[in-house]
Amino acid sequence: MTNLAYRDYLAEEKLPTIWCPGCGNGTVLRALLQAFAALKLDPGKTVAVSGIGCWGWADDYIRVNAFHGTHGRALPFATGIALANPDLTVIALMGDGDGATIGGNHLIHAARRNVNVTALVANNFNYGMTGGQYSGTTPSGSTTSTSSLGHMEEGFDLCSLAAAAGAPYVARGTVAEPAKLARLIEGGLARRGFSFVEALSPCPTHFGRFNGAKTPWEMLRELKTTSLPLGILADREKEDYGKRYARAAGGERKEGSA
Amino acid sequence: METAGPIFASGNEAIAEGAFAAGALFYAGYPITPSSEIAEIASRRMPGLGGMFVQMEDELSSMAAIIGASLAGKRAFTATSGPGFSLMQENLGMAVMGEIPCVVVNVQRSGPSTGMATKPAQGDVMQARWGTHGDHGIITLVPSSVQDCYDLTIRAFRLSEEFRTPVILLADAAIGKVREGVRYYPPTEEEKGVRPLPDCPPSDYRPFAFGGATPPLPPFGGDYIYRITGSMHDERGGQAANPGTADRVIRHLTEKIEGKRDRIVSVRSLALEDAEVAVCSFGCSARSSKAAVRSARNRGIRAGLLELTTLWPFPDGEVRSILSRVKAVIVPELNLGQVAREVERLNDFSCTVVRVNRVDGGLLKPEEILAAIEEGAS
Numbered sequence: 001m002t003n004l005a006y007r008d009y010l011a012e013e014k015l016p017t018i019w020c021p022g023c024g025n026g027t028v029l030r031a032l033l034q035a036f037a038a039l040k041l042d043p044g045k046t047v048a049v050s051g052i053g054c055w056g057w058a059d060d061y062i063r064v065n066a067f068h069g070t071h072g073r074a075l076p077f078a079t080g081i082a083l084a085n086p087d088l089t090v091i092a093l094m095g096d097g098d099g100a101t102i103g104g105n106h107l108i109h110a111a112r113r114n115v116n117v118t119a120l121v122a123n124n125f126n127y128g129m130t131g132g133q134y135s136g137t138t139p140s141g142s143t144t145s146t147s148s149l150g151h152m153e154e155g156f157d158l159c160s161l162a163a164a165a166g167a168p169y170v171a172r173g174t175v176a177e178p179a180k181l182a183r184l185i186e187g188g189l190a191r192r193g194f195s196f197v198e199a200l201s202p203c204p205t206h207f208g209r210f211n212g213a214k215t216p217w218e219m220l221r222e223l224k225t226t227s228l229p230l231g232i233l234a235d236r237e238k239e240d241y242g243k244r245y246a247r248a249a250g251g252e253r254k255e256g257s258a
Numbered sequence: 259m260e261t262a263g264p265i266f267a268s269g270n271e272a273i274a275e276g277a278f279a280a281g282a283l284f285y286a287g288y289p290i291t292p293s294s295e296i297a298e299i300a301s302r303r304m305p306g307l308g309g310m311f312v313q314m315e316d317e318l319s320s321m322a323a324i325i326g327a328s329l330a331g332k333r334a335f336t337a338t339s340g341p342g343f344s345l346m347q348e349n350l351g352m353a354v355m356g357e358i359p360c361v362v363v364n365v366q367r368s369g370p371s372t373g374m375a376t377k378p379a380q381g382d383v384m385q386a387r388w389g390t391h392g393d394h395g396i397i398t399l400v401p402s403s404v405q406d407c408y409d410l411t412i413r414a415f416r417l418s419e420e421f422r423t424p425v426i427l428l429a430d431a432a433i434g435k436v437r438e439g440v441r442y443y444p445p446t447e448e449e450k451g452v453r454p455l456p457d458c459p460p461s462d463y464r465p466f467a468f469g470g471a472t473p474p475l476p477p478f479g480g481d482y483i484y485r486i487t488g489s490m491h492d493e494r495g496g497q498a499a500n501p502g503t504a505d506r507v508i509r510h511l512t513e514k515i516e517g518k519r520d521r522i523v524s525v526r527s528l529a530l531e532d533a534e535v536a537v538c539s540f541g542c543s544a545r546s547s548k549a550a551v552r553s554a555r556n557r558g559i560r561a562g563l564l565e566l567t568t569l570w571p572f573p574d575g576e577v578r579s580i581l582s583r584v585k586a587v588i589v590p591e592l593n594l595g596q597v598a599r600e601v602e603r604l605n606d607f608s609c610t611v612v613r614v615n616r617v618d619g620g621l622l623k624p625e626e627i628l629a630a631i632e633e634g635a636s
Contacts, residue, residue, distance in 0.1 A: 060496060060497055065483050065484060065485070066486070066495070067356075067487075068485065068487035069322065070322070073318060076326070077323070079326060080284070080324060080327040080328075080334070082330075083323070084283075084326065084331065084332040085477070085478065087479060088479050109315040241312070249304075
């Protein structure tokens with residue numbers, strides 16, 4: 001336990017961030033660090049695992065242990081870390097392309113497996129880093145750099161997906177309401193087992209201006225009126241993989257069968 | 259599991275036992291023929307060892323999970339075969355770039371693609387070397403007996419810790435499935451090796467320090483707070499995509515292994531002292547080669563065998579040495595010449611290099627190799 005302010009978790013010497021003006025990632029980062037501070041997380045016992053994409057840079061700005069892995073695989077890396085040392089607080093920082101598209105299979109299996117990891121997906125509805133192509137959450141009809149005719153596919157409702165896959169804790173917030181978002185992340189970190197928190201976030205550079213929101217402010221206003229449900233969407237007690245395994249293995253060792 | 263004398267076991271069993279003897283406490287994997295027994299044994303044995311087993315959703319995530327576990331301080335391994343090894347290439351590169359120790363067992367089967375799941379092959383020689391993108395060094399060990407499976411798995415863990423790198427144990431379906439005598443002994447501390455820990459103050463620790471020996475790697479969760487990354491990085495693991503840093507990092511990833519060949523490369527020699535024909539082989543084909551060399555000697559041909567138990571770094575010096583003093587080098591392998599091309603690369607001596615290849619899912623017969631030896635001797 002520590003008594004740090006959220007700024008103490010921020011690697012201020014790395015600022016400014018690489019993110020565009022009007023991007024929501026900085027707000028998600030602050031909400032995350034506020035959750036760290038609220039829970040008094042020990043930086044030495046905390047590991048931030050990131051994927052690839054704009055939000056994948058987040059761990060570079062955080063003063064905790066960090067692992068910056070390959071595109072889409074943050075959750076399996078986090079799974080190995082969390083299972084090998086159950087005393088660590090492990091958070092996977094992923095975007096919608098990273099965590100829900102190339103990494104979509106890992107997401108549903110992590111939810112089902114219920115490893116003690118919090119997944120924080122910053123969902124800006126497109127691949128910002130590579131120039132605004134459509135992702136697994138891009139709404140149908142949207143114009144992106146690879147859907148000039150309007151997007152032909154439906155986007156995932158990630159929270160419904162995570163809840164259906166069995167995640168004990170599922171919540172959605174937006175950067176339009178950052179204090180609420182921080183509390184939702186805090187709730188996920190506090191709950192043992194797999195927690196899924198989605199942060200809806202604007203990408204004015206690559207998404208908003210081609211889809212009817214000419215300014216970042218208009219994008220934020222749209223997030224406030226999103227039709228996706230917000231708040232805590234699942235909150236249920238389930239024994240996580242590590243605890244269950246340790247309990248079963250302890251029983252086996254006592255019987256001397258190993 | 260220690261045994262007083264030899265017991266009867268398969269190569270896959272010996273690989274699993276070798277890993278446990280080496281201190282492995284984490285296994286993540288995905289079922290695939292012909293390596294699945296290793297996962298099954300790990301699932302049964304890990305609870306009693308105080309370790310952890312998890313079956314992941316694919317080989318991408320299996321490789322990722324062992325990397326995560328290794329950073330959290332556990333010796334970790336996975337086992338797979340061709341199609342799974344292809345998927346592991348992505349995060350094998352992560353382990354190379356992040357300099358994360360782990361052991362990857364590939365029980366080779368016939369490919370490409372799904373190929374023939376139950377049939378042995380040695381077609382992944384170059385995939386082991388260059389399967390993941392970008393320049394890098396890699397260590398690959400090759401067993402040819404069940405005892406080798408035990409011994410070389412222990413060695414793989416030691417080398418992975420010493421060099422902070424993934425090590426590939428390149429077995430094959432024949433060696434994984436064959437049952438023969440093996441002795442499970444407790445390895446010495448030296449044989450097991452240790453992961454060096456830093457002794458500097460935490461604020462001075464640099465996980466990717468340039469120059470000198472490979473820096474130590476403390477487990478996540480201690481006093482050392484640090485960042486590991488698969489992106490181009492500075493000494494502290496910060497993002498650093500600049501030319502000077504990139505040049506240093508990429509050369510380091512190659513040099514830390516190529517420059518220490520003496521500590522890594524191992525070969526076996528049989529009757530090479532007076533040989534006029536040498537057979538150069540590895541894995542299951544080395545067994546057929548051994549029989550062929552004995553038959554040749556019985557017929558009065560001065561034949562010998564150089565068995566490569568390390569494929570990467572390639573034993574350049576050892577192979578050059580035989581090329582320089584024999585009339586012909588025979589290279590039997592269950593592929594169409596992946597090791598033969600390495601031998602030819604080293605042939606500055608006008609030595610005849612004869613390929614003996616089989617890719618139909620069967621093993622090389624000693625007679626096929628013997629015929630090549632006779633041709634080479636004539």
